[in-house]
Each structure stands twice: as structure tokens, then as C-alpha cells.
Amino acid sequence: MALAAAYPEDRVTLREVGLRDGLQLVKAWPSTPQKLQWLTREHAAGVTHFEIGSFLPASRAPQFADVRDLLAFVKENAPGIHASALAMNERGIDDALSTSAAEIACVVSATEEHNQANIRRSLDQAIGLVRYAAARRDELGHHALISVGIAMAFGCSISGSVRPSQVLRVVEACLAAGADIVGVADTVGFAGPDQVFALSEAIRKLVGSGRFLVHLHDTRGMGIANASAALDAGCRILDGALGGLGGCPFAPGATGNVVFEDMAFLCHTKGFDTGIDMDALIRVREIQREAMPGETFHGALARSGMPKSFGPDAGSEYRGR
């Protein structure tokens, strides 16, 4: 699929990553029918983009063993869903390219140290994997977009602070290697809104709004503020997880991905039409709770409900700060 059709620059795209990033650390995960219920109900509420699983060996990540089934379901029954899947090595990429995935997500860490620790490759080798994915995709004539998530883009759990100029170099290298779209991830929740604004603005100036996304965690409560700053800087693609599912491997007990439904409300207050039915979206949390009774779910909107006087144009008079 062409990039501009998958991610139109003139609107905000919110991507549900709960089915992948959200399940990374859970003790028990939803069954395949429960995942399909989550997926179809959230799609019916107006969400179109999902990170749906990971092509890791089932022995290492059993929660994603059904990734092919989910992709097959989407192809057959919900072609309106843009389904992305993670691949961490050449075999994962080959596997992903044997499915109908609309997007294959690779991971490159912003720092040499974290690449070594996370995937036992150098930064150059990690970018080589992106090159492999794009080349194989072209060779096979597959339609998938190649995306890269740059982990630790706002600070690294191993090497500490990360310079924006370093992240920009990695962004450029990923695009040069053939990536269609690049994301910067606040993997460990180090960023505040000023950092997110500065880096997002620098990336937008370099590559435009249509080719980058921001992936935030709410580890230290900055998730929505950071999402707002990213939007202010011209970012138009944001990741989140319904109920803030997920965690942080480096801060046990910490809050997870930025809360999807609160982020959707943020977009509405800022005058962006996401096409999402908020009440229907919030009801999908029931499926999560039923499927994962041991997990903590986050988010304010599910507790408060929408403001009674909040119309579709509520934010429009303020738009364009």
C-alpha cells in the first residue's frame, strides 16, 4: 500500500499497539478469539491501525503465536484494518513477508549500547536489517510498508541521555536503508513535552509529517502531554494502547503505553477529527478486562466519561496554537 494512502498527512492517525506492545509483559494474554473480538470491536469504534503481533519464535513469545491467524482474519474479514507486525531478524521478516501484513515493523535502538543489549547487533547491523526488509519486500513485490521504531530515542536505560542529533542520524540512516516510515520511541519514559516537541519538530523538518510517528509510554505520567507536544510539532501518527496496557521492562510496576482513549480525547480537544466513537471505544475495555483479569488498566476518560457538552467542534476554535 502506498504510504500516503495508509497514513494521510492531513489527518491524525492513532495506532492501537495493545495487541503487541501491550502484551509484551503481561502474565496471561487473550486467546485468539478474544484478540479478534478486541480487534473487531475497536475497529468498529473507528480505529483503523493496529500493531497486531510479532514474528518471534512461539517458544520465546507465546503470546504472539497466533499472529498469522490474526493477519489472515484481517485479510478475509476486515480489509479496512491496517495491520502491522513486528519482526526482529531476517527469519521474522521472511515470515512476515509470507503473510498479508500491511506493515512490517523493525526495531533499531538509538544507541550502540542498547542495540547490543537488545538484539546483539551493532547499530549498523540493526540498520542492515531494515535494508534487508526493504530489499526482500521489493524482490517479492510485496505490498507491505517497512517501518522502523527507534527505541531509546529520548534517553537510554543503559547509556543515559541521547542527543537529538544522534537520533536524527539514525532516522536518516533508516530512511536511506529503505524504511517508509520511522518512529521515535520513549521506551523508558524519560521524555517530557519539551523534549518531544524539539525532537518531533526536528524530524518533521527533516522528513515531513507523513513519514514519522511518535511512540510514547506513560511511565512517568507525561504520556498525554508528550502526545500533545508531538502533535504541536507536526507529528500526525501516534501509538497508544487501550487502557494504557503494557509496562516498562526497566521500571517494574510502571504504567504502560500512553492511554489510547485519553489520547483520542486529546485529539478531539485539539480540533483533530479521529473518526473515533469515544463511547464505543471505551466499551472495548470490557473485553480487555475479561481477557486479562490480573492486569491493571489505566486512563481517566473511562472513569469520567465524555463531557456532556462536548460536541465534535469543541476544540476547533482553539486549533492551531
Added chain:
Amino acid sequence: MALAAAYPEDRVTLREVGLRDGLQLVKAWPSTPQKLQWLTREHAAGVTHFEIGSFLPASRAPQFADVRDLLAFVKENAPGIHASALAMNERGIDDALSTSAAEIACVVSATEEHNQANIRRSLDQAIGLVRYAAARRDELGHHALISVGIAMAFGCSISGSVRPSQVLRVVEACLAAGADIVGVADTVGFAGPDQVFALSEAIRKLVGSGRFLVHLHDTRGMGIANASAALDAGCRILDGALGGLGGCPFAPGATGNVVFEDMAFLCHTKGFDTGIDMDALIRVREIQREAMPGETFHGALARSGMPKSFGPDAGSEYRGR
């Protein structure tokens, strides 16, 4: 006390309102010794400004019956604390002026309808109360600052949306009536960051950074994003409650005041030195939990802890978005 000494314009002042606004809706409240422990421990962590109680009849608000004791304690034992107390009518103001309160807080709603519903006065009469407070204070030669919280400044639970121009008129009327400082409150959590930025910027242009504050609730998860927007617009005084204590009378079960400790972390990421010891601050939550075992406390930082590599200058390279 002179305004500029109580609220220096060149730094951010975070005010703990948990002991007043936070206790407005709780089922059981801390004993006086527990309140004093909360107050002194949070002061020792570096917090200097507290809304300490309310001069309402004890029959109507028994949780604030000890307001005189708390003020006397501050005078005797903790003169470094700037203690504010709420007064809703002439008798409350007279009572407050018979104590050593450093600040007397009045409330005016932004809309005619909410003034009538909340305090059975017209908007003009509510502003008349501010005039009374300032005149009596001057008559008595009392040192207290007079502050006004403008409720429903971002939307009203009765009359719906509220125009910024209307709020600006109320701000001007309160200052003309003798208020030293005016706050705008997102009482029911209708605002997003663009609304907060726009209104805060307009007020700053009208009255300067030293004479207004923003009082936020996290009802719909926008609290920290809104605080960030207020700071971006030049606001330098923000209210919050440790653990996000408090609620919303119009959204049962909703999150309460913006989480104080997460807001302090926000300030650090934005390069503002609050003088607060974050670890010591977070430990004060233990007193809250012990004193109010039935309450839900919020906040991400208490779950995650501070980032390991986060030095005092972490935000400085980004300051001044």
C-alpha cells in the same frame, strides 16, 4: 506579605491543594495530627505553598473544622509555609482575617448560572465578596493576600462552553475589586492543552505572569498536558494535589486534582527548578494512604520512580520551546 515575595515571577510555584480541594469529597479525612504530618513532611520535601482548609461552618464541612489549628501550627512552627484558606462568604472572610492565613481564597464562577447554583449569588455579588475581602483586609491592616479562583473557566457543568472573553472580563473585575491574584480553574475537566494555552496566554498578556494561576483537574487525563500548556503560555503558579487526591462532583468516580508529584516532574523536564526533592515528596503518599485507606490515589511517578540518569539539568537543554 507582598505578592512578589509570595509568588516570585521568575520561578514556578507549585501549590499543594490536597488538604482543601483534595478533601472536598473524601469519605473519611485525616485527623489533625495526620494533616500536620502531611504538611510538615511535604514542606520538608521542598513544597512551600499549601491550601490548608476552608472557613465553612463545621456542620457543613467537618473535614475543615481544624483550619484554625493548622494555621496556628504554621505560624508557630513552620513560618516558611505560605498557607491559604478558602472563604465562601463574609463571615468566612472575617473568620479568616482573625487568623494568620497568608492568603484568603474566594471563589467566583465564570458563568452567571454557576454562581447562582454554587453560592446563590449573582456574578456581580460574587465579585462584591472579593471587594469585601480586600476592603476588610486593608481596614484591619492584615497581611493576607486575596486570591480568587474562577470556577468553570474552561466550560461549565450547567451552561456548557464558556468564552475566553467572558473569563477575561471576570479576571479584570476581580482584580479591580482588589484581588491580588486570580486563578482559572478547569473545575469539571473540560479543557485540553490548546484551550489552556490560549486562555493562559490571554490572561498573561492582560495581567502578567505574577498575578494568575491555573488550577487543573485530571478528570479526563489532560491534567499534565494542560499544566505543560499553562507553563508554555507563561503561567508560573499551578495547583495540584499529591496522589491526585480529590474528585469531581459532576463526574462520580473521576480522577481528582492534577497529580502534584507528576506535575513537579513535568517542571523538571521543562528545566524549571522547583526546589522539590522528588523521592521525599513521593514518600509523603504513605501518610495519605494511612490516613485515608478507602481512597484511590493516582500518579505514575510513584509507580515508576525517577529515571536513573535524570540529573537536575536534565531539561535545561530544551527549555524555552
